[in-house]
Amino acid sequence: MKKKELARRRTFGIISHPDAGKTTLTEKLLLFGGAIHTAGAVKSNKITKTATSDFMEIEKQRGISVATSVMGFEYNNYKINILDTPGHKDFAEDTYRTLTAVDSVILVIDCVKGVEEQTRKLMNVCRMRSIPVIIFINKLDREGRDPFSLLDELESELGIHTHPLTWPIGIGLRFQGVYNLYERKLNLFSPSKTRISDDIIAIGNLASPKLDEHIGSDSAEKLREETAIIEGVYEPFNKDHYSDAYLAPVFFGSAINNFGVKELLDTFVEIAPSPQPRETNLRKVEPSEDVFSGFIFKIHANLDPNHRDRIAFCRVCSGRFERNKYYYHTRLEKEIRFATPTSFMANEKSIIDDAWPGDVIGLYDTGFFKISDTLTEGEQFVFKGIPRFSPEIFRQLINKNPFKAKQLDKGIRQLSDEGVAQLFLRQQGNIKIVGTVGEMQFEVIKFRLLHEYGAECDLQPMNIHKAYWFTSKNSEQYERFLNLQNLHIAYDKDNHPVFLAEGSWSFNIAQEMFPEIEFHLTSEFKTNEDAVQSIQQWGEK
Numbered sequence: 001m002k003k004k005e006l007a008r009r010r011t012f013g014i015i016s017h018p019d020a021g022k023t024t025l026t027e028k029l030l031l032f033g034g035a036i037h038t039a040g041a042v043k044s045n046k047i048t049k050t051a052t053s054d055f056m057e058i059e060k061q062r063g064i065s066v067a068t069s070v071m072g073f074e075y076n077n078y079k080i081n082i083l084d085t086p087g088h089k090d091f092a093e094d095t096y097r098t099l100t101a102v103d104s105v106i107l108v109i110d111c112v113k114g115v116e117e118q119t120r121k122l123m124n125v126c127r128m129r130s131i132p133v134i135i136f137i138n139k140l141d142r143e144g145r146d147p148f149s150l151l152d153e154l155e156s157e158l159g160i161h162t163h164p165l166t167w168p169i170g171i172g173l174r175f176q177g178v179y180n181l182y183e184r185k186l187n188l189f190s191p192s193k194t195r196i197s198d199d200i201i202a203i204g205n206l207a208s209p210k211l212d213e214h215i216g217s218d219s220a221e222k223l224r225e226e227t228a229i230i231e232g233v234y235e236p237f238n239k240d241h242y243s244d245a246y247l248a249p250v251f252f253g254s255a256i257n258n259f260g261v262k263e264l265l266d267t268f269v270e271i272a273p274s275p276q277p278r279e280t281n282l283r284k285v286e287p288s289e290d291v292f293s294g295f296i297f298k299i300h301a302n303l304d305p306n307h308r309d310r311i312a313f314c315r316v317c318s319g320r321f322e323r324n325k326y327y328y329h330t331r332l333e334k335e336i337r338f339a340t341p342t343s344f345m346a347n348e349k350s351i352i353d354d355a356w357p358g359d360v361i362g363l364y365d366t367g368f369f370k371i372s373d374t375l376t377e378g379e380q381f382v383f384k385g386i387p388r389f390s391p392e393i394f395r396q397l398i399n400k401n402p403f404k405a406k407q408l409d410k411g412i413r414q415l416s417d418e419g420v421a422q423l424f425l426r427q428q429g430n431i432k433i434v435g436t437v438g439e440m441q442f443e444v445i446k447f448r449l450l451h452e453y454g455a456e457c458d459l460q461p462m463n464i465h466k467a468y469w470f471t472s473k474n475s476e477q478y479e480r481f482l483n484l485q486n487l488h489i490a491y492d493k494d495n496h497p498v499f500l501a502e503g504s505w506s507f508n509i510a511q512e513m514f515p516e517i518e519f520h521l522t523s524e525f526k527t528n529e530d531a532v533q534s535i536q537q538w539g540e541k
């Protein structure tokens with residue numbers, strides 16, 4: 001039973017730079033799975049471009065996105081779990097965390113724009129975690145770029161080898177369809193926003209005159225030339241190279257027209273990895289193990305200010321999760337039982353009795369979970385790979401109502417447990433420093449502190465450039481650094497000291513003065529040096 005359940009699960013995320021077509025593609029995949037029946041059902045999940053500082057809008061979106069955070073559906077006897085990732089860059093950290101809970105990703109690229117800023121950052125995270133990637137080049141109905149130049153750009157900018165599995169015939173107004181190089185089938189394009197199936201013609205040998213009949217001699221000749229180049233230039237497709245995150249298969253299509261999506265989905269279920277093993281601080285946990293384990297990668301607060309309860313999203317990593325059974329919360333060292341665990345099937349939430357590795361369950365939380373908490377059947381370990389990254393903007397939290405100091409303190413701690421922002425405490429003067437990736441999060445924080453905790457605050461800009469976690473083998477130097485930089489040191493939620501550098505110059509001086517101190521832009525430096533390197537590059541971009 002367990003083996004079968006494992007083999008048929010595919011848990012993945014769809015990532016893209018905003019506007020490339022992530023929401024549209026998600027929706028089409030759900031339509032294929034019969035999980036939704038109308039277009040537009042997922043659309044509202046998105047934080048729109050206009051919402052830059054409209055927090056009412058954010059609240060509305062937040063409510064909707066609880067339901068679509070995880071979208072599970074059945075397709076051809078596969079159980080597919082799509083984990084939603086916010087496209088807006090201000091919520092990038094949420095996306096990075098969600099990527100810790102997937103086994104693979106589909107990356108959507110706009111064929112007009114090619115690789116964009118968020119594409120690079122997201123791919124850096126995928127590379128750092130060796131997540132297998134399939135690329136979908138979208139909007140072929142638009143006058144986009146030459147497919148070869150797009151592939152070149154993907155390879156050089158994203159640092160991954162590519163191999164096209166479908167190939168476009170024309171583009172924009174001259175777009176005629178795609179040839180499936182894997183299955184040797186021709187799929188002709190006709191713009192349609194509602195149809196699911198396309199006319200697919202088997203053409204095993206491209207030399208066949210049948211090809212000319214369907215797409216005309218000029219296009220047929222061009223396709224023959226281009227496929228010859230593909231065969232000559234790109235390494236043959238090898239599933240292991242994809243699983244090892246060395247090579248990304250590429251598909252071309254138009255999500256809005258439902259074109260090329262079925263090829264993508266059919267190949268995806270066939271080649272994408274089933275639930276993968278995960279590292280802990282003690283050992284590697286295999287999904288096939290008998291005992292349950294899982295970790296929390298996302299926490300969602302209740303929208304109703306009268307109810308402080310939250311939903312914690314737990315990725316099942318091994319064994320079988322069962323309702324009403326006691327599980328061990330390894331940080332609190334406490335047994336906890338869940339009476340109403342939920343699963344997420346497309347837009348519906350329902351109580352479940354059990355769940356398998358790869359599944360994401362919603363656990364009702366009255367405040368005992370923090371992001372990255374681990375649940376087991378008694379073993380004392382924590383899952384690794386959920387680092388915190390240095391925030392990009394820092395503000396000092398100022399209490400505006402002395403009678404509400406307790407509420408403010410509680411509120412900001414809980415929001416930081418949820419991962420809305422990072423909280424650093426500077427002992428001198430008891431200063432609370434809030435760090436985020438984007439301005440919009442400050443709006444969310446202010447709004448939620450007031451509405452959920454009745455606490456009024458100001459968030460004053462601070463002259464801080466980056467937060468560096470640090471380590472040293474030289475304890476004398478470490479202590480000296482702590483004392484000398486006293487005013488620039490604060491403590492994160494795990495009470496680890498961080499160096500809050502005012503600018504790259506102050507960081508450079510610190511590095512020169514203390515050569516035996518190692519600085520890290522993520523909180524998980526001890527476990528994965530490659531990750532640190534990759535994230536440092538990420539931070540520098």
Ligand code: G4P
Binds near residue numbers: 020138141255
């Ligand atoms: P995102 O989640 O990655 O941000 O992108 P989303 O799916 O919302 O798509 C962004 C815009 O691109 C949308 O247009 C969408 O309709 C359009 N789009 C998606 N796929 C295709 C495609 O294959 N071809 C073309 N031509 N357009 C595509 P919008 O005007 O921003 O929104 P809407 O008014 O259409 O909803």
